[in-house]
Amino acid sequence: MASDRLKVIPGFFVDNTELLDLKANGNATFNALLIERGRREKKLLLLKTFDESGSLLLEDDIEVEDDRTILAGTTSTLKHDELLLAGVWGQGAGASKQASGIFSVLVDPFNKQPIHYMDFGELEHFLDYLPPRRVTKMKNKAERRRRANKPPLFRVNVHVVKMEESAKGFALLCEVYAPSVSTNYPYYNNAYNPYNSPLYNPYYYGGYSPYAYNPMMMNRYYNSPYSPYGNPRNSDVTILNSSLIMFDRLGKRKEDFGFKLNDVKLPSLEQVSDFYASQKFVQFYKKERDVFLAFNWEDGNPAEEDTVKIGLKSELDVVRNESDDQGGIRYWFGPYGYAWGYETIKNKVEQSADPVRYVYYINKVRLD
Numbered sequence: 001m002a003s004d005r006l007k008v009i010p011g012f013f014v015d016n017t018e019l020l021d022l023k024a025n026g027n028a029t030f031n032a033l034l035i036e037r038g039r040r041e042k043k044l045l046l047l048k049t050f051d052e053s054g055s056l057l058l059e060d061d062i063e064v065e066d067d068r069t070i071l072a073g074t075t076s077t078l079k080h081d082e083l084l085l086a087g088v089w090g091q092g093a094g095a096s097k098q099a100s101g102i103f104s105v106l107v108d109p110f111n112k113q114p115i116h117y118m119d120f121g122e123l124e125h126f127l128d129y130l131p132p133r134r135v136t137k138m139k140n141k142a143e144r145r146r147r148a149n150k151p152p153l154f155r156v157n158v159h160v161v162k163m164e165e166s167a168k169g170f171a172l173l174c175e176v177y178a179p180s181v182s183t184n185y186p187y188y189n190n191a192y193n194p195y196n197s198p199l200y201n202p203y204y205y206g207g208y209s210p211y212a213y214n215p216m217m218m219n220r221y222y223n224s225p226y227s228p229y230g231n232p233r234n235s236d237v238t239i240l241n242s243s244l245i246m247f248d249r250l251g252k253r254k255e256d257f258g259f260k261l262n263d264v265k266l267p268s269l270e271q272v273s274d275f276y277a278s279q280k281f282v283q284f285y286k287k288e289r290d291v292f293l294a295f296n297w298e299d300g301n302p303a304e305e306d307t308v309k310i311g312l313k314s315e316l317d318v319v320r321n322e323s324d325d326q327g328g329i330r331y332w333f334g335p336y337g338y339a340w341g342y343e344t345i346k347n348k349v350e351q352s353a354d355p356v357r358y359v360y361y362i363n364k365v366r367l368d
Helices: 132-147
Strands: 017-024 030-035 043-050 056-064 068-075 084-091 101-106 116-119 159-165 169-182 234-249 254-267 274-277 281-287 290-294 304-309 316-323 328-333 336-347 357-366
Touching: 017 068, 030 068, 043 068, 056 068, 068 101, 068 159, 068 336, 084 159, 084 234, 101 169, 159 274, 169 274, 234 281, 254 281, 254 290, 274 328, 281 328, 281 336
Parallel strands: none
Antiparallel strands: 017 030, 030 043, 043 056, 068 084, 084 101, 101 116, 159 169, 169 234, 234 254, 274 281, 281 290, 290 304, 316 336, 328 336, 336 357
16 A cells, blocks of 8 residues: 555446446556446446546546447556457347447547447357357348348347457457356246247257347346346356457457357356467367367468367376366466366375365466
């Protein structure tokens, strides 16, 4: 602490305002990204940058279109002069918290700047986790509706993970997930439940529903500590896909990459995948003792995938159990990440009263 007295920064937990992101920059400043949700007209996306003492350095308010809702967002970290805001948006101001696409906008406190909206059908690889024939139909339908100036139909649950900055531009990492809810509603998990039909629940049947919003499904804000709705039900999620969207220095989309995940199930929503950017863009995630990698190039060549298995100390050791919700992997430095987990191990030849060992491990993993 710089002093014995804490400084309270005003203007945050006020009516109809939600804190979307709080991000430390590399130059001893930090950003706060907020959204005003109470207005019917001229809703505002608010960016405030403070110095290390909490004094306001920069403030920008950006108008959100009346028929759009900003669901989640994050900021870049001021490694260069530009500051980018990006995240996901939904169509209309209704109850649905499922996203319709990606938005981006550069901060400019001296001029009005429009928010760039893209529906998921505009992204090249965002839908790759779905069957190819379905993707083709969905993209064609999305393009027809875009030309007719109609809102997109496809919506999905998206977790905005993080944004990284380089000399080439910005990279936004998002994850698509399917929530499941344990409720006290009768017949909720019953085949006779009408909400378990393709009409209401696209995930129950493995994909897309044109009606999109399912009122029985959990949305990401119920899992947020800032949620006004609290956490009325126990929930778990399945992470389906990792999406990496690249922007240039002007905040315009350049390209995107998708990496289908092997249905990683977690008791709550949290980051599963990560990425490493060098000559290529490497997306990766961990499931039990396997690290799955996708290598993407900017020249448009197809992604290459590989799998690395985390080794054991002894060839005589056998893993009895390892759970996905007690481990993970993150980017570290250079071409390396670190993976961790908790497991039970039994030795094939060791004889003792308790041959099973309980191990927490952290391993360095090379990503290229």
